[in-house]
Amino acid sequence: MNTRIGRQTVKIENPPVILDAAAIVGVKEGQGPLRDSFDKILTDDTLGEKSWEKSESTLQRQTALLALEKAHLKQNEIDYILAGDLLNQCVGAHYSVRDLDIPFLGLYGACSTMTESMSIAGMLIGGGGAQRVMCLTSSHFCSSERQFRNPLEYGGQRTPSAQWTVTGAGCAVLGAKGDGPKITHVTTGKVIDKGVTDISNMGAAMAPAAIDTLSAHFNETGMKPSDYDMILTGDLGVIGSDILTELMLKEGFDIRRNHRDCGKLIFDIEKQDVHAGGSGCGCCGSVFCGYIFKELKRHNLKKILVMATGALMNPMVVEQGESIPAIAHAVTIEN
Amino acid sequence: MKNEMTNKEYNEYIKTKTPNSKIFSNCAKAFLVGGIICVIGQCIIWLYEKWGLDKESAATCTSITLIFFGALLTGLDIYPKIAKFAGAGTIVPITGFANSVVSPALEAKTEGMVLGVGAKIFTIAGPVILYGIFASAIAGTVYWIVSLF
Structure with a gap:
């Protein structure tokens, strides 16, 4: 059973195990500092498909199948697959799971989808509703640029605060029994909007949601x-991370020593010219399922908090004068 | 958040955290590349004039030529690379207009020639075309009224 220990936090009494995880990334991500930690690096970001949307769903499907293979499981042994991405109507996920024979729940949490799916999967398994659940998410630079910004060949300059959408996917397979790191606590975020309207400054738009969820997590669990x-x-990237650590300090929590951000880890910010860092569902997805999961398996990390943040942004509504709501979901993972 | 900031305070705060674009070097690069494009244009005008076109026809043919090369370099994925360096230097000249028409067209190919390319080709250039025509209509009307007296 799960125990609700606060307004936003659940302690999972029978914590689910992350049985295995797979990460596949694009060409540029494969040139970054974490290149050795991914299961596969694409040599062609189209994946042989005719449209970027199809490329993304193929990327997601390949990652899901790879995760199953690594966990030595078959599709009929999985009770749910929880998947989402950044595209309208979550087409990346819907067309990737179309070919799978697994009950599906679609999620949209923008870039927070990885921890949103692990939160729900954790509570599903902890509550006895499932034995094994897959958490899957992806993003693709080219499909995201198309939907949220300008055509790829358009000649424009990005602002220094702009982030680079990661081409990548991550899939974690969670089970009620087995060996591996466990999800022990889940803190679900609230939608927070501090009135940021600059769609080129996602880090600043998302930081308040991160502060809110992180503060709630520490206050409700009693952890430091x-x-x-x-x-x-x-x-959160360079700017969002800076805001987070500074404002958390004002909240009374010093996270400067142990805070890391997937968007800063995945790229060499200067050399790869990614301005404020990486972004997208696939950023946390691939960094967690690749680099971080391996570090947990090697016991180089014992206890971590993973908190993906999402800018719940729609370009049309922002053009109508609205600001950017944001969310952050956190999960505690212990070895 | 204990130390709750108002939205206004937060937006003021993030301004201090967000680096600005390098206006001076961006202007210099834009001036350099935009200027080079104009020099190339002038050379093309002289070339057409040398080939026997009158001044007006030479200017028209130069625009067509620059649009062609803007479109070609967009298709070859070279224009966006120059534009990343040049900024406004490649947006303002007529080659930038070609880029803003060709780039959505290239991307919309996957949705077909009618609902894709046909419907989306002017998504970026549309406002320029609409308000350009609108402004010239107003200017024409003003000119006509003035010329009555």
Whole structure:
């Protein structure tokens, strides 16, 4: 059974195990500092498909199948697959799971989808509703640029605060029994909107949601930042991370020592010219399922908090004058 | 958040955290590349004039030529690379207009020639075309009224 220990936090009494995880990334991500930690690096970001949307769903499907293979499981042994991405109507996920024979729940949490799916999967398994659940998410630079910004060949300059959408996917397979790191706590975020309207400054739009969820997590669990080997955020990037650590300090929590951000880890910010860092569902997805999961398996990390943040942004509504709501979901993972 | 900031305070705060674009070097690069494109244009005008076109026809043919090369370099994925360096230097000249028409067209190919390319080709250039025509209509009307007296 799960125990609700606060307004936003659930302690999972029978914590589910992350049985295995797979990460596949694009060409540029494969040139970054984490290149050795991914299961596969694409040599062609189209994946042989005719449209970027199809490329993304193929990327997602390949990652799901790879995760199953690594966990030595068959599709009929999985009770649910929880998947989502950034595209309208979650087409990346819907067309990737179309070919799978697994009950599906679609999620949209923008870039927070990885931890949103692990939160729900954790509670599903902890509550006895499932034995094994797959958590899957992806993003693709080219399909995201198309939907949220400009055509790829358009000649424009990005602002220094802009982030680079990661081409990548991550899939974690969770089970009620087995060996591996466990999800022990889940803190679900609220939608927070501090009135940021600049769609080129997602880090600043998402940081308040991260602060809100992180503060709630510490207050409700009684844990301190020093209890964690790492506090990993999804894609706050350079600016969002700076805001998070500074404002958390004002809240009374010093996370400067152990805070890391997937958006800063996945690229060499200067050399790869990604301005404020990586972003997208696939950023946390591939960094967690690739690099971080391997570090957990090697016991280099004992206890971590993973908190992916999402800018719940729709370009049309922002053009109508609205600001950007944001969300952050956190999960505690212990070895 | 204990130390709750108002939205206004937060937006003021993030301004201090967000680096600005390098306006001076961006302007210099834009001036350099935009200037080079104009020099190339002038050379093409002279070339057409040398080939026997009158001044007006030479200017028209130069625009057509620059649009062609803007479109070609967009298709070859070279234009966006120059534009990343040049900024406004490649947006303002007529080659930038070609780029803003060709780039959505290239991308919309996957949705077909009618609902894709046909419907989306002017998504970026549309406002320029609409308000350009609108402004010239107003200017024409003003000119006509003035010329009555």
